[in-house]
Amino acid sequence: xxxxxxxxxxxxxxxxxxxxxxxxxxxxxxxxxxxxxxxxxxxxxxxxxxxxxxxxxxxxxxxxxxxxxxxxxxxxxxxxxxxxxxxxxxxxxxxxxxxxxxxxxxxxxxxxxxxxxxxxxxxxxxxxxxxxxxxxxxxxxxxxxxxxxxxxxxxxxxxxxxxxxxxxxxxxxxxxxxxxxxxxxxxxxxxxxxxxxxxxxxxxxxxxxxxxxxxxxxxxxxxxxxxxxxxxxxxxxxxxxxxxxxxxxxxxxxxxxxxxxxxxxxxxxxxxxxxxxxxxxxxxxxxxxxxxxxxxxxxxxxxxxxxxxxxxxxxxxxxxxxxxxxxxxxxxxxxx
Amino acid sequence: xxxxxxxxxxxxxxxxxxxxxxxxxxxxxxxxxxxxxxxxxxxxxxxxxxxxxxxxxxxxxxxxxxxxxxxxxxxxxxxxxxxxxxxxxxxxxxxxxxxxxxxxxxxxxxxxxxxxxxxxxxxxxxxxxxxxxxxxxxxxxxxxxxxxxxxxxxxxxxxxxxxxxxxxxxxxxxxxxxxxxxxxxxxxxxxxxxxxxxxxxxxxxxxxxxxxxxxxxxxxxxxxxxxxxxxxxxxxxxxxxxxxxxxxxxxxxxxxxxxxxxxxxxxxxxxxxxxxxxxxxxxxxxxxxxxxxxxxxxxxxxxxxxxxxxxxxxxxxxxxxxxxxxxxxxxxxxxxxxxxxxxxxxxxxxxxxxxxxxxxxxxxxxxxxxxxxxxxxxxxxxxxxxxxxxxxxxxxxxxxxxxxxxxxxxxxxxxxxxxxxxxxxxxxxxx
Numbered sequence: 001x002x003x004x005x006x007x008x009x010x011x012x013x014x015x016x017x018x019x020x021x022x023x024x025x026x027x028x029x030x031x032x033x034x035x036x037x038x039x040x041x042x043x044x045x046x047x048x049x050x051x052x053x054x055x056x057x058x059x060x061x062x063x064x065x066x067x068x069x070x071x072x073x074x075x076x077x078x079x080x081x082x083x084x085x086x087x088x089x090x091x092x093x094x095x096x097x098x099x100x101x102x103x104x105x106x107x108x109x110x111x112x113x114x115x116x117x118x119x120x121x122x123x124x125x126x127x128x129x130x131x132x133x134x135x136x137x138x139x140x141x142x143x144x145x146x147x148x149x150x151x152x153x154x155x156x157x158x159x160x161x162x163x164x165x166x167x168x169x170x171x172x173x174x175x176x177x178x179x180x181x182x183x184x185x186x187x188x189x190x191x192x193x194x195x196x197x198x199x200x201x202x203x204x205x206x207x208x209x210x211x212x213x214x215x216x217x218x219x220x221x222x223x224x225x226x227x228x229x230x231x232x233x234x235x236x237x238x239x240x241x242x243x244x245x246x247x248x249x250x251x252x253x254x255x256x257x258x259x260x261x262x263x264x265x266x267x268x269x270x271x272x273x274x275x276x277x278x279x280x281x282x283x284x285x286x287x288x289x290x291x292x293x294x295x296x297x298x299x300x301x302x303x304x305x306x307x308x309x310x311x312x313x314x315x316x317x318x319x320x321x322x323x324x325x326x327x328x329x330x331x332x333x334x335x336x
Numbered sequence: 337x338x339x340x341x342x343x344x345x346x347x348x349x350x351x352x353x354x355x356x357x358x359x360x361x362x363x364x365x366x367x368x369x370x371x372x373x374x375x376x377x378x379x380x381x382x383x384x385x386x387x388x389x390x391x392x393x394x395x396x397x398x399x400x401x402x403x404x405x406x407x408x409x410x411x412x413x414x415x416x417x418x419x420x421x422x423x424x425x426x427x428x429x430x431x432x433x434x435x436x437x438x439x440x441x442x443x444x445x446x447x448x449x450x451x452x453x454x455x456x457x458x459x460x461x462x463x464x465x466x467x468x469x470x471x472x473x474x475x476x477x478x479x480x481x482x483x484x485x486x487x488x489x490x491x492x493x494x495x496x497x498x499x500x501x502x503x504x505x506x507x508x509x510x511x512x513x514x515x516x517x518x519x520x521x522x523x524x525x526x527x528x529x530x531x532x533x534x535x536x537x538x539x540x541x542x543x544x545x546x547x548x549x550x551x552x553x554x555x556x557x558x559x560x561x562x563x564x565x566x567x568x569x570x571x572x573x574x575x576x577x578x579x580x581x582x583x584x585x586x587x588x589x590x591x592x593x594x595x596x597x598x599x600x601x602x603x604x605x606x607x608x609x610x611x612x613x614x615x616x617x618x619x620x621x622x623x624x625x626x627x628x629x630x631x632x633x634x635x636x637x638x639x640x641x642x643x644x645x646x647x648x649x650x651x652x653x654x655x656x657x658x659x660x661x662x663x664x665x666x667x668x669x670x671x672x673x674x675x676x677x678x679x680x681x682x683x684x685x686x687x688x689x690x691x692x693x694x695x696x697x698x699x700x701x702x703x704x705x706x707x708x709x710x711x712x713x714x715x716x717x718x719x720x721x722x723x724x725x726x727x728x729x730x731x732x733x734x735x736x737x738x739x740x741x742x743x744x745x746x747x748x749x750x751x752x753x754x755x756x757x758x759x760x761x762x763x764x765x766x767x
Contacts, residue, residue, distance in 0.1 A: 041524075042524040042527060042528070044393070044527075099753060099757075102757060110523070110524070111389065111391065111523060112756075112760075114391065114524060114527065115684065115688060115752075115756065116753065116756055118681050118684055118685075118752065119685075119749045119750075119752035119753040119756060120749065120753070121681070121749070122677070122681065122685075122745050122746070122748045122749025122750075122752065123745075123746055123749035123750060123753070124749075125677065125745050125749075126742050126743070126744075126745035126746030126747075126748075126749060127746065129739070129742035129745065130739045130742045130743070130746065131739075133738075133739070134742075246676065246677075247535065249531065250528070250531055250532050250535055253528045253531070254528070254532070257525065257528060261522075305464070307543065309539055309542070309543045310536075310539055310543070312532070312535045312536065312539060313536045313539060315532065316529075316532035316533065316535070316536055319528065319529065319532055320517050320529070320532075323517050323518055323521060323525060323529065324517055327521045327522075327525070
């Protein structure tokens with residue numbers, strides 16, 4: 001019985017939240033890794049792209065709610081998601097046309113593009129703050145829980161409850177669908193294959209008649225979709241605050257680098273590694289231990305390795321370990 | 337010193353004087369002082385990016401370490417806190433450092449394999465557990481001492497000017513750790529690593545109350561210049577002020593700011609001269625050679641990674657000095673105000689706009705962009721007032737007027753993008 005209680009507590013406080021968070025990070029890291037692979041630069045503006053997409057989704061959600069359309073048990077934001085993706089794709093394509101294309105044609109180095117993305121970040125950040133402000137916004141509606149702690153206790157007869165929020169369930173489901181679709185697109189369609197060819201060897205791809213502008217445009221659209229979905233899911237799960245989205249940049253980059261920059265599978269694995277380490281290291285294990293260990297041996301303190309305020313330190317530690325031990329990441333990204 | 341340089345610096349001077357005439361001399365001197373600090377930060381980044389091509393997006397962290405130095409050097413020590421657990425706390429920290437050193441030493445002795453992995457894991461976990469058992473009670477004891485006004489260990493009670501070089505040293509130490517890990521790999525790894533360390537430094541400052549009171553802030557850090565209130569009560573000063581036709585209150589604030597200007601300008605001039613000397617020496621030629629072609633420089637026998645580490649540490653130290661100066665100017669350390677857009681990416685805008693690779697260019701960018709940063713807000717307010725004039729009163733108008741404060745980020749982004757596009761080498765290009 002104690003073993004079961006410990007397992008349920010572990011699931012409730014570590015596995016479920018970390019899986020949802022990991023899925024959000026993985027989607028974010030996929031966007032970063034696509035930019036690195038195809039467009040060949042580290043996009044500092046990615047966090048703000050996520051914030052922009054989420055903002056449009058929130059505005060569309062409010063619009064839908066005001067005319068009486070809701071998603072019933074599922075959050076209305078899911079219905080509003082296409083609007084967010086479309087607006088973000090339009091913004092990114094416009095940015096590419098106005099800003100990035102010039103440097104691409106000049107074959108500017110990735111360092112210059114990184115600096116350019118700093119400028120883009122300022123503009124996007126300003127736009128988001130200008131339109132929706134800097135405050136916290138909550139926009140989840142519909143049913144709050146898939147499984148509530150009380151129902152679970154009544155059903156199982158255990159002391160520990162298991163709660164799964166609707167937003168967590170939806171996150172994992174959506175992320176799985178999006179990832180499957182992305183891999184199908186990259187591996188099975190002609191356009192996806194041309195993207196991978198372009199990422200592998202740009203000159204050879206040009207020789208084979210691949211239209212670079214088309215590949216770039218499709219990449220931006222994919223990045224917009226991934227960023228908006230990641231941002232919206234994160235916002236549903238926690239809340240939307242522009243500055244938090246900027247801070248997501250660090251775990252997202254850590255995830256992409258752990259997996260290997262440029263490798264989509266790596267980005268997903270990296271996202272989950274970062275999320276599980278973050279939640280695991282900042283969780284107070286006292287409860288789990290007190291079920292598992294015999295009476296008297298249970299820890300006095302919280303058995304918490306790091307305070308939750310240091311969760312960004314976890315991404316950094318993982319990053320440092322990877323840089324020291326295996327700079328190419330787990331899935332053979334590029335390291336030089 | 338070309339004509340263009342002189343003209344652009346005169347233009348900045350004119351802008352500041354105009355602020356003085358049109359707005360107030362206090363604002364003008366504020367822009368001048370913070371412009372000097374910004375110029376030093378820009379100089380630090382210019383050393384890294386302009387002269388060596390290194391990506392530092394963690395300037396905020398190094399600046400904050402400088403600020404911490406101001407607290408640690410100049411605040412008087414809190415005797416009760418030291419008595420309550422200060423020594424135990426320092427001992428715990430030493431144990432922590434010792435554990436890390438032991439892990440590193442063991443890893444060097446043993447060959448790779450399961451034995452090394454196991455020893456590392458056991459040592460690391462045991463070391464961490466020991467550290468926490470020693471550290472936690474000591475920290476709680478220190479933080480329990482009069483938390484409303486102290487609750488931290490305090491500093492050394494030394495003159496605050498000493499904090500400036502100490503700030504540089506602290507920043508250099510952090511830079512050494514980062515540089516050792518991330519240099520020699522792909523260039524954007526350094527960017528992500530610096531981004532990480534800066535966020536962590538801010539987290540530490542916000543949460544470790546025993547160190548610098550966390551978000552409770554340290555206020556009233558001792559100053560290197562006299563206090564306004566003392567000046568206002570000094571008959572000699574009041575007489576001199578009235579001789580200039582100023583009331584004592586305004587005169588005292590201006591006088592204090594001018595003293596800071598003198599101190600800051602001295603530091604800036606010394607640093608600029610040192611940088612120029614270094615750049616014109618063989619060392620500077622070597623750095624440029626490495627930046628322009630790493631492979632060729634390595635083939636000539638230059639240790640590229642080592643040089644990169646050196647210049648990365650130097651640049652970060654300069655940012656640390658600037659951070660200590662800024663905290664001295666504010667007389668307070670407020671960890672909550674360190675924002676990456678303001679303290680990291682704005683410095684990037686300064687260097688790129690001013691001219692990367694040109695010492696005076698970075699300095700110019702520091703002044704110019706800080707001027708814009710301050711002045712865009714009132715200008716944006718005016719602009720929005722005009723734009724929203726025809727709109728009816730309502731939610732939209734209020735929202736637009738309230739959002740004027742966010743205009744500055746937009747403006748900075750647009751300025752950076754325009755300069756990168758149409759004058760990629762900046763206002764004062766490298767020769």
